[in-house]
Amino acid sequence: MADKPEDDEAAPDEWGRLGAFIRSQRRLKELSQRELAKLTDLSDPYVSQIERGLHQPSVRVLKSLANALNVQVETMLVAAGLIDAKHRDSVQLDAETAIRTDPKLTDDQKEALLSVYKSYVSTNSNNLSTTAGSRS
Amino acid sequence: MADKPEDDEAAPDEWGRLGAFIRSQRRLKELSQRELAKLTDLSDPYVSQIERGLHQPSVRVLKSLANALNVQVETMLVAAGLIDAKHRDSVQLDAETAIRTDPKLTDDQKEALLSVYKSYVSTNSNNLSTTAGSRS
DNA sequence: GATGGCTGCTAGAAAAACTTTGCAGATGCA
DNA sequence: TGCATCTGCAAAGTTTTTCTAGCAGCCATC
Numbered sequence: 371m372a373d374k375p376e377d378d379e380a381a382p383d384e385w386g387r388l389g390a391f392i393r394s395q396r397r398l399k400e401l402s403q404r405e406l407a408k409l410t411d412l413s414d415p416y417v418s419q420i421e422r423g424l425h426q427p428s429v430r431v432l433k434s435l436a437n438a439l440n441v442q443v444e445t446m447l448v449a450a451g452l453i454d455a456k457h458r459d460s461v462q463l464d465a466e467t468a469i470r471t472d473p474k475l476t477d478d479q480k481e482a483l484l485s486v487y488k489s490y491v492s493t494n495s496n497n498l499s500t501t502a503g504s505r506s
Numbered sequence: 507m508a509d510k511p512e513d514d515e516a517a518p519d520e521w522g523r524l525g526a527f528i529r530s531q532r533r534l535k536e537l538s539q540r541e542l543a544k545l546t547d548l549s550d551p552y553v554s555q556i557e558r559g560l561h562q563p564s565v566r567v568l569k570s571l572a573n574a575l576n577v578q579v580e581t582m583l584v585a586a587g588l589i590d591a592k593h594r595d596s597v598q599l600d601a602e603t604a605i606r607t608d609p610k611l612t613d614d615q616k617e618a619l620l621s622v623y624k625s626y627v628s629t630n631s632n633n634l635s636t637t638a639g640s641r642s
Numbered sequence: 643g644a645t646g647g648c649t650g651c652t653a654g655a656a657a658a659a660c661t662t663t664g665c666a667g668a669t670g671c672a
Numbered sequence: 673t674g675c676a677t678c679t680g681c682a683a684a685g686t687t688t689t690t691c692t693a694g695c696a697g698c699c700a701t702c
Contacts, residue, residue, distance in 0.1 A: 426564060426566060427565070428564050428565065429564065429565055429568060429586065430562060444580060447565070465601065465604040465605045465608040465619075468605070469601050469623075470531060470534050470535075470577070471577050474626075474627050474630060475623075475627070476630065477530050477533075479630075480534060481534065483619070483626070486619060490610075490619070491611070494611070494612065
């Protein structure tokens with residue numbers, strides 16, 4: 371009985387959902403709390419507390435758990451309600467963000483590129499408003 | 507052997523990388539630590555500590571930061587070394603495509619920007635040894 | 643009916659995250 | 673020059689995570 375995704379009464383902290391997810395994954399793998407604790411290098415009571423949603427695990431712990439349960443960290447975060455699963459198709463962001471987060475560029479290069487980009491945009495919308503001639 | 511630290515575990519440096527990433531993102535957005543703190547509902551000294559790699563932010567904090575900096579949580583995790591690089595493709599938005607499809611740019615501007623971008627990337631891959639672009 | 647090993651959990655202490663307060667350097671203005 | 677304001681950071685406090693020690697129930701084998 372206690373196996374069904376507990377109907378949460380009011381607003382179960384998203385952490386309750388995460389805990390339930392972890393517990394179900396652990397049981398699917400037929401692991402005890404102590405075994406999972408050993409795999410993740412955590413203490414068994416703490417695993418228990420996380421599964422019951424009593425605490426908010428840190429990133430470090432989340433990674434260990436995902437690793438031990440053979441689940442992607444992303445999936446964990448989705449279960450925790452921290453990421454919207456739909457986030458992935460609408461990856462059409464503006465060039466500014468893309469440049470800023472591009473791992474293939476150094477910070478200096480990003481700055482230079484962004485500077486050019488901004489000047490372009492501001493030039494194009496010159497007769498509209500904005501302006502704010504940057505370029506320091 | 508039972509338990510061997512199979513987990514490479516993060517050198518203290520790993521968290522330093524996350525901090526450096528956050529700091530560079532903040533600066534690229536031209537925000538002060540206090541402004542970022544206000545956006546994320548954190549204290550300014552804590553932002554400072556995170557940027558210097560003194561602490562490992564919790565999931566909650568990581569989400570706030572990602573949100574305020576307009577980067578995806580996944581990107582943060584990659585920067586923190588918590589997600590394998592193989593996920594990058596789905597995570598990292600391709601700057602080239604973003605530039606090419608940006609409606610705020612004219613075709614000529616796109617071409618110019620892409621030309622600069624490509625030259626940067628090829629420059630970086632030429633001197634692979636550069637490494638740790640500890641500029642600033 | 644003990645003994646032993648297994649399960650999950652409670653309770654209090656240690657450790658780490660996070661905050662409030664405040665300080666020193668830099669910049670701008672009267 | 674002095675005052676105001678901004679920047680980033682240090683110290684010490686509070687809150688939360690995480691661990692160590694230990695309890696009670698269940699199923700075996702003796």
